[in-house]
Amino acid sequence: MAVHLAKGTRDFLPPQMRHRLAVMDKVRAVFERYGFEPLGTPAFEREETLTGKYGDEGEKLIYRILKRGEGGREGDTDLALRYDLTVPLARVVAMNQDLRLPFKRWQMAPVWRADRPQRGRFREFYQCDADIVGTTSPLADAECLAVCSDSLTALGFTNYVIHLNDRRILRSMARMAGAHVRETTVLTVVDKLDKIGADAVSAELREAGLDDEGLARLWSILNIPAGHHDTLDKLAEHLDDEGRVGVTVLHEVLDLALAMGVPAERLVVDPTLARGLDYYTGPVFETVVTEPKIGSVSGGGRYDGLIGMFSGQPIPAVGVSLGLERLITVMEELGMVGANTTTADVLVTIHAPEQRAYALKIAATLRVGGIRTELFLEDKKLKAQLKYANARGFRWVAFAGPDEEAAGAVTLKDFVGGVQRTVSLQDAASSIDL
């Protein structure tokens, strides 16, 4: 029994797989409702495609693939598993400059990260992405927020909040705190605010080299309560020119998202939201659910410089990514998962070896009639076959003994009402109402 899964990976048995597919179907329906088109890319990319895009922390988590042959034995790598779906998209856009812009694509696929697994975190997980390439219009940013909100609503979530900020606001904020301190240091510490509290944040920042004046300026910004335009107005008073550009853009994105139907209480401007990925340049956002505490279920933002890293031609883009397993973990905890049902609706029994040919005919007839039909594959008593049907969650059982066969009929039993009736073979499919 020394058989194990690779760390951070999982099998999905039929009940889980059904649920995953149902979730993906709902999200995909939302993506397509907004006009996003499907895209597929390889599981692995050339190493240099992925490196230098995610920042130091992210880069460490990239799975690299050894070279085939001699180089591999020496530890050389030249390929890497995709870390997200955004960088591969940027590569696709750079390689297909005849794409008509704006290009809107969705993609749902596994990505891999060499992380230490824990609750809601895996080494292989699915991202559900929707991105808009080729426009700087804040309409695109707002649409990503709307898609995110609609997806969560479609899945039945009611307790999520999308936190919105802007990379330029964050940069400006760090600058106001003290130009001599590294921006990322400030943002990393600030990001921990809700976890470790204000005092600990101050202590860490002072340790990082912030003086009292800088700290005071920083806190006057961080203490601005999360909200809507009021938050942005106050932010503008404390930031420099670049920060105010971010503020202006967020005013617009916020208005547009609300106009697109994102509920006001599900969207909030949050000056403390920082995002780690290097490639973001403008608005950034992250969705958290208030009930089970489990990181974020979705994240995204604008990355106007990424595609240019591949093609030299700067092409703006913005996108949102939903984490499938995060969504599912939350849904499971909240009891949002539906009942477990079999794939087929009807089980056709084989009454006795003499009726086997007739049973096959029944199954074939039902299938032609569009009914999802499973045939019992073993030689067992009717009782055992019914037990099987019940245990597996079939709603209907079809059986035919010598009497039915002689009459060209079939008996259909509905487990729900416990009633059964015998109908002609032609009428069988239409007699099953689900």
Added chain:
RNA sequence: GUGAGCAUAGCUCAGUUGGUUAGAGCGUCGGAUUGUGGUUCCGAAGGUCGAGGGUUCGAUCCCCUCUGUUCACCCCA
């Protein structure tokens, strides 16, 4: 990369202050007369008590190492 906990049947867990045949519930399989499920009853299969080493007359139980796993930090979906 850092820290802590856990590891007994397919699953969830008991248990032995170290002592002859390690238990339960659920699940699985079979049975309760002739062509009928869910409930009930009866029965069966299934464990080298994570792996290796040590202490001991004797270890599933104590010690060490390893592996797996969970949770937290970092970071993130």
